[in-house]
Amino acid sequence: MTLPASTPYLVIGAGIHGLSTAYHLAKELEARGLGAGSDIVVVDKHSPGAGASGIACGVVRNNYFQPAMSELMQACVEVWESDPAAYRYHGVGYVALGAACQESDLAATFERQERIGYRSELIVGERAVAEHMKELFPDWRARGVTACLHEHQGGFAYNVDSIMGLATKCEQSWVRIHSGVEVKAFEFAADGSIVAAITSQGTIAVGEQVVIAPGPWAKQLWAMLELPQAIDVHTPTGEMIEGRPMWTYWNLQEGEIRVEPKLFSLPDGSMPPVIHLDSDAPLVTDDGKLVTDELWGVYFKQDKHGVQGGASPLEVGTELELDPYPQTTDVDPDFPDMWCAALSHAMSRFEGCRPLYKLARSGGVGAFTADNFPVFDYVKPNAYGIFDSNHGYKMIGVGREVAKVVCGDHSSLLHPFRFERFETGDLHPASSSPYPWS
Ligand SMILES: Cc1cc2nc3c(=O)[nH]c(=O)nc-3n(C[C@H](O)[C@H](O)[C@H](O)COP(=O)(O)OP(=O)(O)OC[C@H]3O[C@@H](n4cnc5c(N)ncnc54)[C@H](O)[C@@H]3O)c2cc1C
Numbered sequence: 001m002t003l004p005a006s007t008p009y010l011v012i013g014a015g016i017h018g019l020s021t022a023y024h025l026a027k028e029l030e031a032r033g034l035g036a037g038s039d040i041v042v043v044d045k046h047s048p049g050a051g052a053s054g055i056a057c058g059v060v061r062n063n064y065f066q067p068a069m070s071e072l073m074q075a076c077v078e079v080w081e082s083d084p085a086a087y088r089y090h091g092v093g094y095v096a097l098g099a100a101c102q103e104s105d106l107a108a109t110f111e112r113q114e115r116i117g118y119r120s121e122l123i124v125g126e127r128a129v130a131e132h133m134k135e136l137f138p139d140w141r142a143r144g145v146t147a148c149l150h151e152h153q154g155g156f157a158y159n160v161d162s163i164m165g166l167a168t169k170c171e172q173s174w175v176r177i178h179s180g181v182e183v184k185a186f187e188f189a190a191d192g193s194i195v196a197a198i199t200s201q202g203t204i205a206v207g208e209q210v211v212i213a214p215g216p217w218a219k220q221l222w223a224m225l226e227l228p229q230a231i232d233v234h235t236p237t238g239e240m241i242e243g244r245p246m247w248t249y250w251n252l253q254e255g256e257i258r259v260e261p262k263l264f265s266l267p268d269g270s271m272p273p274v275i276h277l278d279s280d281a282p283l284v285t286d287d288g289k290l291v292t293d294e295l296w297g298v299y300f301k302q303d304k305h306g307v308q309g310g311a312s313p314l315e316v317g318t319e320l321e322l323d324p325y326p327q328t329t330d331v332d333p334d335f336p337d338m339w340c341a342a343l344s345h346a347m348s349r350f351e352g353c354r355p356l357y358k359l360a361r362s363g364g365v366g367a368f369t370a371d372n373f374p375v376f377d378y379v380k381p382n383a384y385g386i387f388d389s390n391h392g393y394k395m396i397g398v399g400r401e402v403a404k405v406v407c408g409d410h411s412s413l414l415h416p417f418r419f420e421r422f423e424t425g426d427l428h429p430a431s432s433s434p435y436p437w438s
Pocket residue numbers: 012013014015016017018043044045046047048049050051052053054055056057058059060181182183184213214215216217252254362363364365366386388389390391392393394395
């Protein structure tokens with residue numbers, strides 16, 4: 001397909017955000033009687049799902065301590081639930097288990113979920129949590145867990161399959177996806193608006209608006225937009241942190257064990273919820289080596305070929321060559337021991353699973369903003385940026401909100417993620433989680 005010389009709407013990036021925006025924008029335009037002639041062009045330097053969306057573990061949860069994240073996630077889960085077959089979504093739920101130091105965060109999250117009508121339950125106390133988990137998994141044996149937030153919505157989706165589902169929806173509407181088209185630079189008007197994108201396949205003029213959803217390539221697109229690579233961050237208490245890097249890379253530690261997927265099922269054989277386990281009990285491998293006696297955390301889910309999951313990511317700095325993506329399957333050498341020890345710590349069915357650990361195409365890099373939360377905002381008068389700070393496979397509903405904004409509406413769900421927050425100190429509260437994204 002030849003790249004057209006112009007388009008009213010240009011979307012850069014065919015990951016979860018670019019495709020969801022394009023699809024929902026087509027629907028919005030159609031609903032407003034503006035569909036015909038309003039072709040939406042999506043360009044991707046590789047192909048749909050070539051970025052982080054195609055490698056994500058696929059977990060969909062609402063366990064966010066930050067009110068704005070929680071409310072946005074509720075809207076995202078609504079989109080997942082709207083077409084589970086097309087999105088290959090499994091609404092099996094999500095269980096977050098925490099140590100004593102995380103009890104109050106989980107309780108606050110639960111109370112908010114109750115208020116907004118997100119279905120979940122909170123179990124507190126080591127014994128009550130163990131009983132709840134043994135009902136789900138009779139061989140549950142984790143220690144150091146005193147709070148459990150069991151979300152009865154959410155779950156996971158199959159990464160590439162869901163992107164293909166979205167791409168099909170796009171192609172059945174006013175959207176044209178052009179793979180192998182890399183945006184190299186922009187041409188700007190005097191007011192800073194983008195008038196054209198210069199790509200590897202020629203220049204494409206933009207009639208109306210551009211949506212930029214570059215995933216881990218955020219820093220490169222940010223530079224093309226001539227935005228600052230370091231910013232001052234004003235905290236809610238009035239402090240100012242000068243010159244903080246806008247983008248920092250973290251390497252997500254993920255892997256899998258190749259087992260019969262049904263090994264990790266509920267007693268009736270059905271698919272279990274996604275498990276996220278944080279604990280401060282000493283973590284020891286099956287052959288008795290101490291991994292850590294500090295707070296640790298893992299997550300895992302049933303997958304097509306076994307059990308897949310991860311642990312806390314590793315910060316890798318502010319400079320990184322990202323092509324090809326993901327760079328390798330190189331997780332930290334200690335990760336397989338740690339993750340398998342944690343599986344075995346949780347349930348006896350995983351005892352001795354370490355030899356079944358498989359080096360697979362999972363794990364990869366995410367680009368995080370100066371406060372580790374997304375920036376969803378206009379970054380030029382006619383260019384909306386979806387910089388999700390690696391929160392976002394689960395955030396399929398962001399595109400639905402962006403589509404409304406592009407059509408001139410306000411989104412109260414996206415408002416808390418505006419870039420201006422770094423200047424006004426309107427930052428999101430931090431939790432006690434060991435992860436940079438909770
Ligand atoms: C290992 C790993 C596991 C994860 N697990 C989860 C999870 O379980 N749940 C969850 O919610 N999130 C998860 N995430 C985060 C999530 O994957 C990302 O936040 C999300 O997929 C980002 O979506 P995106 O559409 O912004 O970017 P991407 O999916 O990366 O898409 C961006 C696209 O832009 C294209 N592109 C980049 N630059 C250009 C250019 N100059 N010109 C044209 N095209 C360009 C790329 O080729 C790419 O296809 C995980 C991330 C990683 C790395």
